[in-house]
Amino acid sequence: xxxxxxxxxxxxxxxxxxxxxxxxxxxxxxxxxxxxxxxxxxxxxxxxxxxxxxxxxxxxxxxxxxxxxxxxxxxxxxxxxxxxxxxxxxxxxxxxxxxxxxxxxxxxxxxxxxxxxxxxxxxxxxxxxxxxxxxxxxxxxxxxxxxxxxxxxxxxxxxxxxxxxxxxxxxxxxxxxxxxxxxxxxxxxxxxxxxxxxxxxxxxxxxxxxxxxxxxxxxxxxxxxxxxxxxxxxxxxxxxxxxxxxxxxxxxxxxxxxxxxxxxxxxxxxxxxxxxxxxxxxxxxxxxxxxxxxxxxxxxxxxxxxxxxxxxxxxxxxxxxxxxxxxxxxxxxxxxxxxxxxxxxxxxxxxxxxxxxxxxxxxxxxxxxxxxxxxxxxxxxxxxxxxxxxxxxxxxxxxxxxxxxxxxxxxxxxxxxxxxxxxxxxxxx
Numbered sequence: 061x062x063x064x065x066x067x068x069x070x071x072x073x074x075x076x077x078x079x080x081x082x083x084x085x086x087x088x089x090x091x092x093x094x095x096x097x098x099x100x101x102x103x104x105x106x107x108x109x110x111x112x113x114x115x116x117x118x119x120x121x122x123x124x125x126x127x128x129x130x131x132x133x134x135x136x137x138x139x140x141x142x143x144x145x146x147x148x149x150x151x152x153x154x155x156x157x158x159x160x161x162x163x164x165x166x167x168x169x170x171x172x173x174x175x176x177x178x179x180x181x182x183x184x185x186x187x188x189x190x191x192x193x194x195x196x197x198x199x200x201x202x203x204x205x206x207x208x209x210x211x212x213x214x215x216x217x218x219x220x221x222x223x224x225x226x227x228x229x230x231x232x233x234x235x236x237x238x239x240x241x242x243x244x245x246x247x248x249x250x251x252x253x254x255x256x257x258x259x260x261x262x263x264x265x266x267x268x269x270x271x272x273x274x275x276x277x278x279x280x281x282x283x284x285x286x287x288x289x290x291x292x293x294x295x296x297x298x299x300x301x302x303x304x305x306x307x308x309x310x311x312x313x314x315x316x317x318x319x320x321x322x323x324x325x326x327x328x329x330x331x332x333x334x335x336x337x338x339x340x341x342x343x344x345x346x347x348x349x350x351x352x353x354x355x356x357x358x359x360x361x362x363x364x365x366x367x368x369x370x371x372x373x374x375x376x377x378x379x380x381x382x383x384x385x386x387x388x389x390x391x392x393x394x395x396x397x398x399x400x401x402x403x404x405x406x407x408x409x410x411x412x413x414x415x416x417x418x419x420x421x422x423x424x425x426x427x428x429x430x431x432x433x434x435x436x437x438x439x440x441x442x443x444x445x446x447x448x449x450x451x452x453x454x455x456x457x458x459x460x461x462x463x464x465x466x467x468x469x470x471x472x473x474x475x476x477x478x479x480x481x482x483x484x485x486x487x488x489x
Contacts, residue, residue: 062325064291064300066335069262074119080258080290081123083334088127090255094200095130098193099162100254101206102223104139106150106464107380108273109265109282112206114152116260116288120206121160129202132160137167137187137226140233140444143483144168145476150464165189168483169476172229177247178321180240185229186251194252205254205294209261209285211305211346213268213376214241214368216312219301220257220294224248230445230484237369237442246317249294253323257294259301261287266305266344270376273384277349283342287335295324296331303328306343348375353382355389359403361396361418369441370395370415377444377451385462387455394418410434412450415441449486459486 065083069076081087091097099120101112117134124132134157138144144166148154157164167187174183175191193201205220212218214237222245228236236244264283265271271281289304291297295318299309309315309326319326352358352375365371374395381387391410397417404422411426411434413419419437427435436450452459463469476483 061330061332062291062293062296063332063334064289064293064297066300066304066333066337067288067290069286069288073115074122076288077116077119077123077258080288081256084291085256090202090204091124091127091129092200092202095128096133097124097129097131097202097204098133098135098165099204099206100135100223100226101153102208102210102218102260103136103144103147103151103153105142105270106147107270108278109263109271110208110269111147111151112208112260113262114156116258116262117153117206118156118160120204120258121156121162125161131163133163133165135165135167135189137230138483140230140442140484141448141486143473143476143481143485145479145481146463146469146472149468149472166476166479166481167226168230169479169481172482175251177244178250179243179247184232186227190227190252202256203252203254205257207257207259208265209259209263209289209301209305210265210269211267211344213346213348213372215245215314216307216346217298217302217305217315218269219259219298220254221245221249221298221314221318223257224252227252229482231482234440234443234484237373238366239368241368242313242317245314246321246323249314249318250321250323254294256292257290257297259289259297261285261289261301261304264305264344266346268346268348268372268376270380272349272379277351277383280349283344293324295319295326299326299328300331300333300337304337304340306340348372348379351383352379353389357392357407359392359394359399359407361394361398361421362400363396363398364417365396366441370418373442373444374414374438374447374451377447381451381455381457381462385457387451387457389455391454394422397421410436410454412436412438412454414438414447443484445484445486452486459488
């Protein structure tokens with residue numbers, strides 16, 4: 061048996077954080093010989109409700125300083141198309157670190173080294189810090205994962221196991237978002253496992269991992285729960301979190317694979333849940349909202365189309381730019397493999413081709429007929445920066461217009477570049 065706590069936040073986040081740890085681990089047992097604690101929130105982006113609540117992050121930093129941690133670090137490598145330094149500015153994380161003494165670590169600015177995944181031949185790049193401290197010297201350094209309680213259109217849920225998706229370089233991530241995503245997520249977890257996972261359940265966030273910001277859409281994708289979920293076994297904690305979101309572990313492929321790999325407990329009957337989870341009876345949808353602009357023609361390949369890559373990432377960006385930023389439409393999107401020649405020949409105007417499969421099959425013919433400047437592409441299985449670049453140009457939305465402050469974004473971008481960021485970002489002009 062392993063313990064997982066579900067605690068109501070009520071009026072005091074720090075008290076709830078203390079209670080989660082009290083119910084699941086002996087006090088101070090997480091502090092290792094170095095005294096250093098590394099926190100990994102889910103800070104993929106600065107869109108509202110897409111990231112771990114700053115109040116939870118602040119409370120956890122303060123908790124570990126109460127335990128006399130020598131230093132508490134906050135590390136992240138945000139999603140493709142973004143820079144971690146920019147995300148920390150707009151989420152309030154940088155201010156949280158200033159108030160508490162937490163030390164930001166922008167992993168996209170750190171040197172990397174190659175690692176080998178258990179089930180894949182090709183090596184990928186991880187930040188050297190992750191390899192050294194949590195793969196080679198894990199007995200000396202504490203790693204705590206702080207995911208958000210969210211469903212995810214490509215992985216069903218995104219909790220502690222998927223929080224490891226920050227570690228591959230952004231360049232490598234473009235090739236991970238395909239039908240192999242689930243196996244890769246389980247492999248990342250096999251290489252690096254947190255000492256503790258605490259899930260921010262202030263809100264259950266659903267309909268995919270990027271809720272639309274405008275109404276009536278945003279309220280359709282949020283449910284205020286005000287809970288924290290925590291345990292030393294990440295898979296067990298995710299199993300409970302998935303159950304609260306309405307999913308059995310067998311419905312979440314990467315969690316089932318991690319269980320089958322023997323990397324934690326994925327059986328509710330073997331988890332001592334401290335707290336009443338029978339009150340959570342909803343099944344929160346993981347699919348993106350079923351609403352797309354009408355004046356966009358979408359042509360899908362007949363042989364193959366990975367929902368984990370070309371399809372859902374493109375549709376998510378399309379929705380966001382159209383509904384949240386007033387983007388214009390009137391173009392064609394191609395995705396997948398195995399297109400009907402008549403469909404391709406019937407395309408007029410401008411076209412966006414998503415993914416290597418579709419690019420290889422249709423690009424030359426479309427450029428020859430429509431003209432190169434009317435054909436936009438995004439390579440690999442999910443090059444989110446290229447997708448954002450193309451759709452912003454097609455829809456007439458400035459890349460910097462999607463940030464809360466152009467000035468702040470540019471300053472942070474310059475700082476990130478000066479510090480060696482290898483993040484893939486969209487074309488700014």
